[in-house]
Amino acid sequence: MLTLALRTLRARWTAFLGSFVALSLGVALLTATGLVLAASLDAPERHPERFAAASVVVKGQDTLRVPTPVGDRTEKLAHPRPVPPDAVAKLRGLGRVVEDRSFAVRAEGGPAGLVGHPWSTAAFAPYTLDAGRAPRTTGEVVAGGDWARPGERVRTDHGTVRVVGTVPDLGFEETLFYTDADAARLSPAPTQLVVDADPDAVRDALRGTPGVRVLRGDDLRYADPDPERDSEALTAVNALFGTAGGVSAFVSVLVVASTFAFAVAQRRREFGLLRTAGATPGQIRRLVFAEALLVGVLASGTGCVLGAYTAPHLADRAVDAGLAPRWFALGEATWPYHVAFWTGFVVALCGVTAASWRAGRTSSAEALREASADSGAALTRGRLLTGAALLLTAAVTLALALLGDPGDLLHRKTYVSRPMLLIGAVALLAPLVVRPLTRLLTWLPARLPGAVGLLVRENAATGVRRTAAIAAPVLVTVALAGSLLGATATLNDARAAEERARATGDFVVTAPSGAGFDERAVDRLRAVPGARVSVSAASEVYVLEEGVALIASEARAADPEALAATTRLPLTAGRLTGLDDDSIVVNEEWERHSVGQKVRVWLGDGTERTLRIAAVMPTGTGDNGVYVTPANAPGARPDRVDVSLADGADARAATAALRDAVRPSGARVLPTDRWLEANRPGTDRTTRHGLLLVLGIALLYTGISLANTMVMATSDRLRDLAALRLAGATRPQVLRLVAAEALTVVAVGALLGLLVTALDLAGMRAALALQSAPAAITVPWTAIGTVTAVCAALAVASSVVPAALALRRSAPHSPKRS
Numbered sequence: 049m050l051t052l053a054l055r056t057l058r059a060r061w062t063a064f065l066g067s068f069v070a071l072s073l074g075v076a077l078l079t080a081t082g083l084v085l086a087a088s089l090d091a092p093e094r095h096p097e098r099f100a101a102a103s104v105v106v107k108g109q110d111t112l113r114v115p116t117p118v119g120d121r122t123e124k125l126a127h128p129r130p131v132p133p134d135a136v137a138k139l140r141g142l143g144r145v146v147e148d149r150s151f152a153v154r155a156e157g158g159p160a161g162l163v164g165h166p167w168s169t170a171a172f173a174p175y176t177l178d179a180g181r182a183p184r185t186t187g188e189v190v191a192g193g194d195w196a197r198p199g200e201r202v203r204t205d206h207g208t209v210r211v212v213g214t215v216p217d218l219g220f221e222e223t224l225f226y227t228d229a230d231a232a233r234l235s236p237a238p239t240q241l242v243v244d245a246d247p248d249a250v251r252d253a254l255r256g257t258p259g260v261r262v263l264r265g266d267d268l269r270y271a272d273p274d275p276e277r278d279s280e281a282l283t284a285v286n287a288l289f290g291t292a293g294g295v296s297a298f299v300s301v302l303v304v305a306s307t308f309a310f311a312v313a314q315r316r317r318e319f320g321l322l323r324t325a326g327a328t329p330g331q332i333r334r335l336v337f338a339e340a341l342l343v344g345v346l347a348s349g350t351g352c353v354l355g356a357y358t359a360p361h362l363a364d365r366a367v368d369a370g371l372a373p374r375w376f377a378l379g380e381a382t383w384p385y386h387v388a389f390w391t392g393f394v395v396a397l398c399g400v401t402a403a404s405w406r407a408g409r410t411s412s413a414e415a416l417r418e419a420s421a422d423s424g425a426a427l428t429r430g431r432l433l434t435g436a437a438l439l440l441t442a443a444v445t446l447a448l449a450l451l452g453d454p455g456d457l458l459h460r461k462t463y464v465s466r467p468m469l470l471i472g473a474v475a476l477l478a479p480l481v482v483r484p485l486t487r488l489l490t491w492l493p494a495r496l497p498g499a500v501g502l503l504v505r506e507n508a509a510t511g512v513r514r515t516a517a518i519a520a521p522v523l524v525t526v527a528l529a530g531s532l533l534g535a536t537a538t539l540n541d542a543r544a545a546e547e548r549a550r551a552t553g554d555f556v557v558t559a560p561s562g563a564g565f566d567e568r569a570v571d572r573l574r575a576v577p578g579a580r581v582s583v584s585a586a587s588e589v590y591v592l593e594e595g596v597a598l599i600a601s602e603a604r605a606a607d608p609e610a611l612a613a614t615t616r617l618p619l620t621a622g623r624l625t626g627l628d629d630d631s632i633v634v635n636e637e638w639e640r641h642s643v644g645q646k647v648r649v650w651l652g653d654g655t656e657r658t659l660r661i662a663a664v665m666p667t668g669t670g671d672n673g674v675y676v677t678p679a680n681a682p683g684a685r686p687d688r689v690d691v692s693l694a695d696g697a698d699a700r701a702a703t704a705a706l707r708d709a710v711r712p713s714g715a716r717v718l719p720t721d722r723w724l725e726a727n728r729p730g731t732d733r734t735t736r737h738g739l740l741l742v743l744g745i746a747l748l749y750t751g752i753s754l755a756n757t758m759v760m761a762t763s764d765r766l767r768d769l770a771a772l773r774l775a776g777a778t779r780p781q782v783l784r785l786v787a788a789e790a791l792t793v794v795a796v797g798a799l800l801g802l803l804v805t806a807l808d809l810a811g812m813r814a815a816l817a818l819q820s821a822p823a824a825i826t827v828p829w830t831a832i833g834t835v836t837a838v839c840a841a842l843a844v845a846s847s848v849v850p851a852a853l854a855l856r857r858s859a860p861h862s863p864k865r866s
Contacts, residue, residue, distance in 0.1 A: 079355020082384025127683030180213030344396030435476030526801025564685025578697030622663030
């Protein structure tokens with residue numbers, strides 16, 4: 049059997065080339081993504097950076113720890129507390145204590161994300177001067193990197209400073225070092241201290257002191273800014289490449305199954321001859337399985353080699369795009385090769401299973417078959433049952449989600465995976481609708497003068513298996529592009545509509561990133577004639593739900609009366625004016641969300657409070673956080689000011705006055721409509737790269753499958769084309785016919801993809817409506833049109849080129865029986 053399979057592969061290598069290439073690429077992608085995933089799972093622990101040379105660092109409370117029946121639950125505090133004064137006094141008795149301070153700095157010509165520190169902490173990285181000297185007096189600074197030189201004067205949001213020295217850029221932070229006195233003035237409350245003493249002595253001295261952490265050794269990394277950024281980046285890498293690997297496996301199964309099914313349908317006379325020669329149905333099935341086994345082994349081996357070559361480039365690309373930490377590199381794991389190889393092998397066998405049963409049922413009479421039209425049912429019972437099961441599963445899971453947790457449908461992991469069920473179902477059931485859909489598309493062309501429209505309709509409608517096989521990859525690509533890009537666009541538009549409905553003021557003033565407004569800036573804004581200002585600050589509130597889940601909610605702290613004058617909150621119960629220092633505004637996602645109920649919460653600095661619910665907002669898209677008064681947001685600095693102008697106020701004069709008021713702080717003053725446009729919700733970098741990777745994989749597979757299937761279909765119709773030439777058709781007419789058939793089949797696949805997109809986005813619209821969020825569907829027509837155009841170009845080229853070559857080689861003569 050293997051000998052016959054090898055000879056078949058040698059004789060019909062073009063029929064198996066598409067499956068081989070698709071499977072090889074799938075295994076290569078699985079290998080590459082598996083190697084990247086293995087590297088992220090085995091990543092080394094991050095080492096200390098800013099305090100690598102320090103002996104011990106004492107931090108104030110920066111983590112909320114709440115005991116529950118199933119263990120302590122923790123969350124990072126939005127506003128860490130400083131080290132208690134009595135603890136500082138104990139530490140000063142042990143040795144030198146250096147107060148660490150960090151504050152955002154905006155400098156003309158400086159890098160983004162610039163952070164100021166006291167010069168006394170530079171030695172703990174360690175930073176060493178490579179030019180100039182240390183700062184000694186007020187207004188002197190040392191710059192990190194090469195963006196400034198000693199002697200330069202630099203304007204910052206904290207005043208003009210003179211650069212007296214520079215230190216090398218160590219790669220983890222953009223720094224500007226001030227004198228200790230200047231740093232203390234700009235950041236009065238230090239949250240951590242460096243102690244020049246024995247770590248054990250420090251730990252003993254602070255034993256029993258609540259709200260402090262003693263860090264030593266590798267734990268010093270927790271004193272660095274954003275110590276969890278690497279682990280969060282690796283989690284994003286896992287999600288990104290895990291999704292890509294899953295899509296690769298899914299699409300490769302569809303492509304390989306479709307290609308094998310079409311190849312078996314083309315070989316029905318060959319199988320009929322084998323049956324006539326005495327072959328049993330089991331032998332025919334084993335022959336097809338042996339062919340798939342050989343293709344699977346060769347393709348999986350080739351894919352592993354390609355994946356090993358691709359993985360380092362993929363890891364480097366992830367680092368360059370900022371998705372992975374700069375130190376990220378591949379390890380020496382071997383399990384991804386085993387997983388990818390055997391997955392490819394199983395995919396080949398699974399893809400050929402249905403085709404082998406169809407081949408085994410071929411009768412000996414097929415050897416005498418002359419007609420090109422499909423015989424028998426175009427949709428087998430197994431394919432019908434599988435497609436119906438997938439469709440039913442998609443409908444049931446959607447209904448359960450809408451009834452139970454509609455917000456889950458708005459999460460990335462859900463809207464990326466859900467379309468797969470619909471795509472699989474529609475691809476399997478496509479033969480049911482191919483014939484009526486084709487007749488609908490060609491209804492008008494078939495009635496135009498000439499025979500081209502009529503021939504296109506009949507050829508596409510009678511060759512249901514061929515049409516379905518060609519339309520399947522187009523369906524996959526259009527459906528993925530429409531569903532994934534449509535889901536993100538719909539969510540972004542819903543979030544933008546929510547923000548637009550809330551912002552009713554005339555201007556929005558925002559502080560620079562990482563900074564806030566001081567009291568003087570707020571007082572200047574409030575003094576602007578004709579302006580009613582609402583000052584708000586970002587914070588967090590923590591709540592324990594169901595007794596075991598500690599949940600952090602974003603919060604805005606503002607005066608309720610001023611907030612009501614500049615903002616329209618979408619309340620479902622209660623009144624915003626009922627908010628005071630003993631109450632809170634929550635959303636319906638909270639376990640307790642009835643007006644008047646008491647809820648136990650922890651504020652952004654870890655303070656425990658019991659607050660009364662004053663008003664309730666709908667869940668929306670998930671961006672409706674909570675609102676508290678400034679008294680319940682200790683440590684939060686104002687970062688946004690909404691401004692409403694009084695009737696008759698001069699908008700131009702108010703704009704100038706507002707800009708003058710915040711010019712020293714570097715804040716931005718924008719009309720509300722321009723601010724909404726500038727801050728329109730968008731897709732984050734990780735999601736964007738993930739979607740592009742998924743769509744790239746789908747388009748690549750589509751190109752392979754289309755090219756292979758069109759070449760196979762065209763080569764199988766050479767006798768039909770020759771008959772057309774004998775009937776009087778010119779060579780250009782035949783080629784136009786071939787191109788028109790290809791475009792028709794692509795149109796069928798695109799319409800089926802649009803059907804999947806419509807069903808998927810309809811589910812998201814229902815979820816948004818149940819969440820009381822704006823529920824308008826956004827269809828990415830540009831992306832769908834581009835993808836369809838690419839598919840059409842590939843299909844036309846893959847059908848016209850082999851047809852033109854075949855017509856050039858053969859003169860019109862009477863077709864002979866093979």
